[in-house]
Amino acid sequence: MAIEKITSSQVAKLAGVSQSAVSRVFTPGASVSPKTADKVRRAADQLGYRPNVLARSLITGKSRIIGLVVAYLNNQFYPEVLEKLSNGLQAEGYHVLVFMAAQTSNNMDAVLGELLDYQVDGIVLASVAMSSELALRCHAAGVPVVLFNRTQDNDSLSSVTSDNFAGGRKAAVHLAQSGYQRIAYIAGWNGASTQRDREAGFREGLASVGMKLFAREEGDFNFEQAKVAARRMFSVEERPDAVFICNDHMAFAVMDVIRDELGLRIPEDVGVVGYDDVPAAAWGAYKLTTVRQPANRMVQETVNMLMTQITQEDAPPRRLSLDAPLVVRSSSIKP
The missing domain is CATH 1.10.260 (434 Repressor (Amino-terminal Domain))
Known part of the structure; x- marks a missing residue:
């Protein structure tokens, strides 16, 4: 019946x-x-009674849905941010539709097609880049886009990041002032603006105190690849005595290798600095010195930026870079 x-x-x-x-x-x-x-x-x-949201969207032309695209969730920074972004957008009366995307143009094309099919009112790209062609498609459809924790050379796209260059520089100066002499770097994925800017800031910070990068490996923002990079970096006769790692997720892998596989002491034999300050960084097992991303403010600024662009069609794009403080714990020697 x-x-x-x-x-x-x-x-x-x-x-x-x-x-x-x-x-x-x-x-x-x-x-x-x-x-x-x-x-x-x-x-x-x-x-x-419950209102028919889909029927209302056909009348108003507004779905009250925001598409949130993320590339990976194994980095502990993103599940926390995903929750904060969802809560912030829901507080504005929007529902969140989450899509996973790989860092390839073909994959992003497919994801974008799905997003536009759902008639989303806006898009947040977290840890994902967007080509100029895709940006033009969104603009033509009247769908504003904000990049979260990414930026790129496209003046038409809004973005919110921490000051990755300044954060990398702080890590370098801290390690140099702590007395370390052979300072190395383990990079993330080279296609990411976060990787590019953190490394550039780190190298500039070393240069400012008359030092050069001692060694470099790539971890590609991947836990297992970071372990491989650490084994290569520290299994040589003249190894680094300090290392800056592009994010905390990889830093935990590097610390495991340094201590558990190679039997080196942190911070006496090797100083370690990460980036993000995820909750696990403060755990007793790691006590990681790291650059803290201001996640709460980054999320709030992203929500505000997107709401402005949804309600004001002529709102100009903005790029916001927020200060990221260095949090010193016991994985590095205090100056």
Whole structure:
């Protein structure tokens, strides 16, 4: 037996209000008096009424959905950020649709097609780059895009990052001032702006104190590849006495190899600095010195930026780079 679907007109009749009043109550941001809203919600609860969000989107042209694209979640920074972004967007009356994407143009083409099919009102790309061609497609569709923890050479795209260059520089100066002489670097994925800027800042920081990079390996933002990079870097006769690793996720892998496989002491034999300051960095097993990404503010600025571009079609793109402080723990010697 089919169940009768409760309509907004039935809710309006029971609440003693107009059908348009019912619609306003269930439309985020619409103007309605508290008294009317209370009557409508009590009537809706009594009847078991729920508004048809998809039908409303066909009328208004707004889905109230934001597409959130991430490349990987094994880095502990992103699950935390994903939760914060979801909460922040939901507080603005939007629902979040999460898509996973690899760092390839073909994959991004497919993901973007799906996003636009869902009539999303905006897109946040976390740890993912976007080509100029894809950016033009979004612009043509009237869908604003904000890059989170990424930036690129495209003035039409808004972005929110920490100051990766300054963060890398702080790591270099800290290690040099702590007395380390053979300072190395383990890179992330070379296609990422975060990798590029952190390494550039690190090299500039070393140069500012008259030093050069002693050794370099690539971990590709991957836990196992970071272990391989650490084995190559520290299994030689003249090994580094300090290393800056492009993110905490790889830094944990490097620390495991240094201590557990090679029997070296941290920070006496090798000083270690990471980037992100994920919760595990403060755990007793690591106590990692790291550059802290201001995740809460980065998320809030991303949400604000996206809301501005959704409500103001002529809003210019913005690029925001936030200060990232160095947090000194016991994986490095304090100056």
